[in-house]
Amino acid sequence: MATGGVGRAGAATSGGSAARITVDLGAVADNTRTLAARARGAVMAVVKADGFGHGAIGVARAALGAGATWLGVTGLGEALALRAAGLDGPMLSWLNPPGADFPAAVGQRVDLAVPSLAHLAAMPRGARIHLHLDTGMARDGATAGEWVALCRAAREAELGGRVTVVGVMSHLAGPDTPAALRRFRAGLEIAYAMGLRPRVRHLAATAATLTAPETHFDLVRTGAGLVGIDPSGTTALRGAMTLTAPVVEVRRVAAGTPVGYDHTWRAPRDTTLALLPVGYADGLPRSAGPRGEVLLGGRRCRIAGRISMDQVVVDTGPGDGARIGDIAVVFGPGDGGEPTVTEWAGWAGTLPHEIVTGLGNRPHRHVVGGN
Structure with missing residues (x-):
């Protein structure tokens, strides 16, 4: 079932430009099934950052319908919004200050x-708590020196009936998987020695889900993979987002004509330029301008000049390459020859996660x- 005009958090939006984002929840479901087939344990659908920009509620529902059994977010506000939308089942929030509204989390079974x-x-x-161990990122989680005291205190709190230690978790930095895995296992041994019996041990995110089964334990956390981003570069996942924009102006220009701010681009020949109403205020990385492409009229067209706040010019070539009203595909899953978000990330020197x-x-x- 298709639904139109649905914003990232599920609320209706009027749209402030002629550009259009299409989110394919069927792709999310397909990706979830691919990830679940690789996982040795349960699958957590991580829908932080509004479902990686795809709409947390829709992505969560699609993933749960395709085999995920947990939901994960960072902030507690994200978790409570999912509960308010009627999403039930196990859910974890893992990045909150000590002063957060933890009673609300308990009341909502988070x-x-x-x-x-x-x-x-x-x-x-x-x-219900998951003790968080730092295994090499120097970011979130208890350090090795703090871990013994944290496990001991958690066991005392559990014996006192105040908390239940449900899990132990950590994050992988990337290429240093073996060392992090050793640290995680050592941390688990300490937890066991303190009398803790965590039922849900989790370390792997999308890349490790696809490439490192030894890191799977009881649960894997998949976020980017749900929407078609594979950080490991090993698996063909389906991109779930397409960004399009209509041509709003067409002009013929002579060779040497400068285009855009600072005249960083000049027409190398007589050519036709098409103007699209989408720019860096809509999320296109300005740094991608000299290399970026769109699909227009069935072929790739290079961006001409800088990406502006609200608009971008593309070089459609010397023929009649575009007409007002034609639709340019800025990025999509790549099935029709259009650029992918991974290509845009490469042109901008960033990650696809940042773009979406x-x-x-x-x-x-x-x-x-969606259903």
Whole structure:
């Protein structure tokens, strides 16, 4: 069932530009099934950052319908919004300050990550917690030196009936998987020695789900993979987002004509230029301008000049390459020869994650493939 005009958080949007984002929840479901087939344990659908810019509620529903059994977010506000939308089942929130509204989390049956003694002290009675160990990122999670004290205190809190230690978790930095895995296993041994019996041990995200089965334990956390981004570069996942924009102006220019701010591009020959109403305010990375392409009229056309806040010019070639009203595909799954978000990330020197999470609210949003 297709639905139109649905915003990233599920609310209707009017759209502030003529650009259009289409989110394919069928692709999310397909990707979830691919990831679940690789996983040795259960699958958590990580829908943080509004479902990686694709709409957290829709992505969560599609993933749960295709085999995921957990939902994961960072902030507690994201978790409570999913509960308000009627999404039930196990859910984990893992990035909150000690002063967050943890009683609300307990009331809504949201598990909480505990990376420090301060967080543990802030847990209300009845909290279900996942102790969070840092295995090499120097980011979130307890350090090796803090881990013994955290496990001991968590066991005391559990014996006192205040919390239930449901899980132990960590994050992989990337290429240093073997060392992180050793640290994680060592951390688990310490937890066991303290009398803890975590039922849900989880370490792997999308890349490790696809390439490192030894890291799967009881649960894998898949986020980027749900929407078609494979950080490992090993698996053909389906891109779930397409960005299009109509041609609003066409002009013929002579060789040497400068285009855009600072005249960084000049027409190398007599050519035709097409203007698209989409720019960096809509999430197109400005740095991609000299290399970026769109699909227009069935062929790739290079961006001419800088990407502006609201618009971009493309060089359609010396023929009649475009007409007002033609639709350019800025990026999509690549099935029709259009650029992918991975290509745009390469042109901009960034990650596809940054592009899909950075798209603004101005483009009209349309969701297909949902139930």
